[in-house]
Amino acid sequence: MSEVRQKAELAGRVTSVLSSLSTEQKNAALLVAAQALINASDDIIEANKEDLQRGRENGTSESLLDRLALNKGRIEGIAEGLKQIVELPDPIGETLETIDRPNGLHIVKRRVPLGVIGIVYEARPNVTVDAIGLCLKTGNAVVLRGGSSALSSNRKIVEIIHEALKGTAVPRDAVQLIEDPNRSSVDEMLKLNGLLDVVIPRGGSSLIQNVVQNATVPVIETGAGICHTYLDASATPEMATAISINAKVQRPSVCNAMETLLVHEDYATAHLSDLAEVFKEAGVELRGDDKTRSIVNWASEATDEDYATEYNDYILNVKIVSNLDEALSHIRQFSTKHSECIVTEDRENALRFQQEVDAAAVYHNVSTRFTDGFEFGFGAEIGISTQKLHARGPMGLPALTSSKYIIDGNGQIRE
Amino acid sequence: MSEVRQKAELAGRVTSVLSSLSTEQKNAALLVAAQALINASDDIIEANKEDLQRGRENGTSESLLDRLALNKGRIEGIAEGLKQIVELPDPIGETLETIDRPNGLHIVKRRVPLGVIGIVYEARPNVTVDAIGLCLKTGNAVVLRGGSSALSSNRKIVEIIHEALKGTAVPRDAVQLIEDPNRSSVDEMLKLNGLLDVVIPRGGSSLIQNVVQNATVPVIETGAGICHTYLDASATPEMATAISINAKVQRPSVCNAMETLLVHEDYATAHLSDLAEVFKEAGVELRGDDKTRSIVNWASEATDEDYATEYNDYILNVKIVSNLDEALSHIRQFSTKHSECIVTEDRENALRFQQEVDAAAVYHNVSTRFTDGFEFGFGAEIGISTQKLHARGPMGLPALTSSKYIIDGNGQIRE
The missing domain is CATH 3.40.309.10 (Aldehyde Dehydrogenase; Chain A, domain 2)
Known part of the structure; x- marks a missing residue:
């Protein structure tokens, strides 16, 4: 089985546990992860150096190298981002609608996680942590496919978060990092209907267009702004x-x-x-x-x-x-x-x-x-949707949720 | 230019007018259309006979022929469906959220039409009228691609509705029927990013899977139920x-x-x-x-x-x-x-x-x-979504809408 499918399946197995976690459990896990990142700053910076070194060898531009580079201050900023997500209200479990029908059916529309969210993105390792934070806070599992130029940093970050999650209620498998640097691993993700509930691209327009043009999984198109x-x-x-x-x-x-x-x-x-x-x-x-x-x-x-x-x-x-x-x-x-x-x-x-x-x-x-999640008062965002389905504009936590109808009765049948 | 692209462009040109119509204007148009269908019952039945005749020649099963067949009673039922849509509350213009920011920005999230909705469906001509009713009520233009087996009926129905709309505030181009019976016209619709805001398949699982597997336009997956x-x-x-x-x-x-x-x-x-x-x-x-x-x-x-x-x-x-x-x-x-x-x-x-x-x-x-729009109290539905994005379960009128943020200020700039 390919790495992509295997990791998506592992993520899928913990969605049920994730969906029933309390807000306190999720927040506690995020705080532990934030602290673990700070504690492991040196290791992260070490791993990041490998990425930077490889980038220089490949002739990456200075501005891209700057976006890729991590230092203590930036890692603290990233950890701070997780803490800010802890402060946001948890949308999961919210009652969106209650309907009582004449036949006695009691229908409640409740906000639930989407399930497994795929994120396809480019160089910046801060997106790795942001995406993990936003997805876990909303009870989702996440399958990350970052740019190969940040692979060492991302691998180290995910390793630290996996280790940190051990002592928490959030299962480790909720966070999956695709390490295969070939473009074929992205292509495979885009076709994982039934395993991924949505793919969100974050990056430049060619990355976004590749996702939009090739995905059979539902996509939230983000970003391009003329x-x-x-x-x-x-x-x-x-x-x-x-x-x-x-x-x-x-x-x-x-x-x-x-x-x-x-x-x-x-x-x-x-x-x-x-x-x-x-x-x-x-x-x-x-x-x-x-x-x-x-x-x-x-x-x-x-x-x-x-x-x-x-x-x-x-x-x-x-x-x-x-x-x-x-x-x-x-x-x-x-x-x-x-x-x-x-x-x-x-x-x-x-x-x-x-x-x-x-x-x-x-x-x-x-x-x-x-047009920005913080400026609108939503806090961290997973991107800015430029499509009209599901979410439009800055996507805060509710954009990472779905709903289900829960219906109670006492033996109603359809005439 | 192909028929599909041409008609989608025509539909796209009237979205701005459609989005600003009042509820009264839309309801008036639907009532006129309903009456026109009843008045033209004989013509519709005549066109339907051509479909039935062609179906018999092609060896279509009796049960499918029955689903295709129209008579005065069924046409009255279809027109009645339009009248029921008139009775439903209009979601367009609804304020979904109001945010006042410390810097004086006043942000209103307002419900707006999706724009142009593509519907790909099979034999039954009642879907043609249902879809037109639901889309127009929500200020959307609709591009219909029904099964070729119902083409004569659909063509006549759309002709009558076009004629009826002339005396109303709803532009005729809001309703487009793709007449090309080749599968390539469906394939073309599925790739019309920028012209279609969503495609909704209605029909059996092979039709739905074809749409899900081939669309680059956002899709709302409907129907399959194990x-x-x-x-x-x-x-x-x-x-x-x-x-x-x-x-x-x-x-x-x-x-x-x-x-x-x-x-x-x-x-x-x-x-x-x-x-x-x-x-x-x-x-x-x-x-x-x-x-x-x-x-x-x-x-x-x-x-x-x-x-x-x-x-x-x-x-x-x-x-x-x-x-x-x-x-x-x-x-x-x-x-x-x-x-x-x-x-x-x-x-x-x-x-x-x-x-x-x-x-x-x-x-x-x-x-x-x-699990049905009427049983949940929503009224007519465009389908039952089995995906988690945008809409889940029976899709009433709000499922055919999007939102936009309208922001007022007095010269705010970002620091």
Whole structure:
């Protein structure tokens, strides 16, 4: 039997135990795991060095090496993340609905774990611990398939957590790490219907697309964000500048950062030239349509391909539109339905934008950078769903749950 | 452009209008459509005759022809179904959550339509109207791909509904029928990421498996039901007989009918012989394990393949177990996680069964036949979900919705 199938089966065998654990039991296990990670910092850093060494040999970029690197401070941060998950309310067991039928049936819809969750992700070892914490807190088993570049770190982290779980009510088999570095192990996970209840990809768009295109297991699509900010005619220049700069440069590498700025022609005539200078000072390359380039002559030309690109970088498309309709139409064509924003003092335009734009989060006078579990008050998130099924937007603990109907009667039969 | 892509794009162009319709506008359109179907009964029956004629020429079985056949009474029933959907509460626009953040962000999670829903189904033309009613009521566009055996009927029904919608606020393009009878049109639908937000299969297990195995679009898996009833040692014989007979024979062809009866050995010693006679009189063929066959000598042998088969017929597996654990273990191995039942007077065993069995509906002293939208009080359903993501169990109107976060602020930017 392959490693993937074997580990998924082991995970499946403990779902029943996991689903009946109390909140206290789960929290106690997470705290033990957090402490164990801190205690074993030196071992983790040692294992991490192997990954970094291999990465350097393979010519991995410095920025990727930085994301991969662990030190005492980062490990403390990771452990702190587990402690924060302990503080979150446990959704399992919650009564979602109670129905009493005329025939005496008593129906309760109760929140239950999903079962076994597969996570496919890339380099950063903090995702390993995050995913374990979120899955265990919700009574799920987890099958992790991290990037091969972090394999030594991940193996050590999981080894420590396995050891820590021994003294707790959480069975060790609830956490499984796929060590096979070949892509075929991912492909196999994606087809494990009946063993995995869901696969969640975390990473860049090629990883996500591979999962979406090849999985027969249900998937929660996350991440890709071509986010727009539309500056309406009535936008306040100070607010418009602050929001659009923040949306682009506060952290360009993330999915809720802005990729295209749409500007009403009246606003553009009055303020685009100044705004472009602010972007220039912030080191942002601008690509624009013809109208934009007639105002910002140093901008290069924006093509449809540019409008369809998630740069995650200091590059921004700028397009001048004649009205709200044209802005909505552009967004409809290019949005990945993640986060969209209108800056306006016109209440009706704001309402229309929020009604018509089809996205997980639609903002009025707020930077798109707020689409985030912590910013919404949910705490740690397993990702940001850009699909419409099951969960949409930042996925807190309830996104890792399902429900079941529990029905009591006294001999009811169907006529 | 292919028919499938063209029609999905047409549907996608009206989602914005659909999402902003009032409940009154949607209900008015459904009532007009219902009346139009009744008024055009003769035309529908005429078109249906073509399907029946073609079916007879192709050697379709009488039972399938019966499911395909329409007459005035059935058309009235179908129209009545639309009127019942009008009576259901409209979930769209519902506020699901309100969050006020310390930084002044006001976040509202609002229920919205999914967008464009693909339905892949088999012969019965009533599904065409049901699906249209449920999707329009929830502000969704629908792309229908019915079985080719009902194509003339479906074409006529959709033609009438298109005509009826002209005088309403619901755009005609909200309803699309794929007429291409080749399997390739289904395959194409299953890959329409970005155009279809979900595909829901309705039909037999081969249709469902084809969808699950080939779709890259999100799927809600429905239907397959290998349902068990476990008669515990303390079960009341009268209730146990009534429930198990009802679960098997009241309508054997449906997904919530029982396929395997598990019997505690003490109950079996005292009552299985009598119970088997009742099944015999009802025309049910029994297949049993060795212990069962030592009590019911006319039962044939049940294999693991039998335990894994959804008969949808007058055939039942019977297995004697030594205790609740063995029953739970059998269910874990063979259940499709649809509907499972324990008959017992032992409250603790009931609770444990309901806690540990992983299924959409878990019954105590009630026939599994109740897993149904109407029986749960939801009204018409688009199917019964056997997956854990998004919706589980009977899917009423809320299962056809998503949510979006609408965020208002006054210039907040992320630090």
